[in-house]
Amino acid sequence: MIYRRLYIVVIVRVLGILANSLMLAFIWYEYRDIVLLVNLVVLLIVQIILFIRRLNKVNRDLEQFFNTVRNSDTSVKFGSNRTKEYRNLYKQFDLINKDILGIKIKNQNQDKYFRALVEHVAIGLISIDSNGKVLLFNKAAQDIFNRIHLYRIEDLDRIQEGLSSAILEIEPLQKRLISLHRNNELVQLAIKATKLKLSGQAIKLVSFQNIQQELDEKELDAWQKLIRVLTHEIMNSLSPINSSIGTISEIFKNRKQEGGQINQEESDDVVTGLEIIEERTIGMVDFVSRFRDLTLLPSPKFKLVNLVDRVNQILKLLKENLQSENIEVNVVHPKDGVVVNADPAMLDQILLNLINNSIQALRTCGNKQIEIRISETEKTSIDIEDNGCGISEENREEIFIPFFTTKENGSGVGLSLSRQLMKLHKGSLTFTSRQGGPTIFKLQFNS
Secondary structure: OOOHHHHHHHHHHHHHHHHHHHHHHHHHHHOOOHHHHHHHHHHHHHHHHHHHHHHHHHHHHHHHHHHHHHOOOOOOOOOOOOOHHHHHHHHHHHHHHHHHHHHHHHHHHHHHHHHHHHHHOOOEEEEEEOOOEEEEEOHHHHHHHOOOOOOEHHHHHHOOOOHHHHHHHOOOOOEEEEEEEEOOEEEEEEEEEEEEEEOOEEEEEEEEEEOHHHHHHHHHHHHHHHHHHHHHHHHHHHHHHHHHHHHHHHHHHHHHHHOOOOOHHHHHHHHHHHHHHHHHHHHHHHHHHHHHHHHOOOOOOOEEEEHHHHHHHHHHHOHHHHHHOOOEEEEEOOOOOOEEEEOHHHHHHHHHHHHHHHHHHOOOOOOOEEEEEEEEOOOEEEEEEEOOOOOOHHHOOOOOOOOOOOOOOOOOOHHHHHHHHHHHOOOEEEEEEOOOOOEEEEEEEOO
């Protein structure tokens, strides 16, 4: 950046050096006066040095400016410099310094804000570098692990063996549940991780959320729902039994008081009452047996299973039912099939339950269709979709509860059992539905 005053200074200095040089040459050729020649040479040297210093002054100021920027020193002022030809340049230096100071203050404020935010959140946060050094250990994490300081992630193994390995092994976007035994108390922690790079350094940020209270609430809610279903089922059986026993008891009491024998009508009532008692007792035994089946599941026997083959096998078993209900089935799958590690018998039971549910859901519908989609994108999955009437909003939270059913002769065991079998496979069973359909049940396999 060159200004008019700088032009004048440069021109004057150059003309002075040029005039001195010409005079030096003239004296040399005409007079050969040594004293005068020495004085002219000295004057020329002084002019050149002053010219170079003048030109280098801005370089020195630029170097000083860049040093202040590199060292984040915004206290240096350049505008007070008296060299008039560079005054505007120095003003720009000061303006840049002022902007840098503003950015510095803004970054400091943001740093304070994010530090306060990190300390305020109820989720524990730990960040570690590639060497296992802990860079961040917020207040929530301190409360979870009952430690004020954490310098290396391996120090967590002093609290519980294997904690550091669980944190180091978790991958980004992966979720994991770990149990922490702390002061004779069991705490369930949901952990997630993400990776980022800051100034070329790889950093892993891990979050810890204490979900023990949520699990306790879910467990209590599940028990309440299960007790409600059990109470309903038992009362449905006990009410007619009590009524029948009361009727029979009344008949025999009356006959005893009157000293006579029961007549044919009373005999028929007794037989009917005993049949009701027998029927309800058998029903209760069956109910208890089904409940026992839900709680005593065998361990799966894993082997490589082609999902396409299993689905086609189940469709063959249900062929008559599908044809009698006029249901069209479409199976979509990769050309070469999809192989997973699973228990074939358990997998067949799950597929039978879900496809039978779809058949029953389509009984009152027209244009009945079931589509089964088998895929292996991020996770291997099977989607079973029917275009039935859907699941009502009030029933969506209940369908996986044991013995809950909306069918007249349903057991209420199929979906609950299927979900438990999927959990034994380290997988999941979920659904999406709306009133009026369609309904999609999704099986996801982690293996």
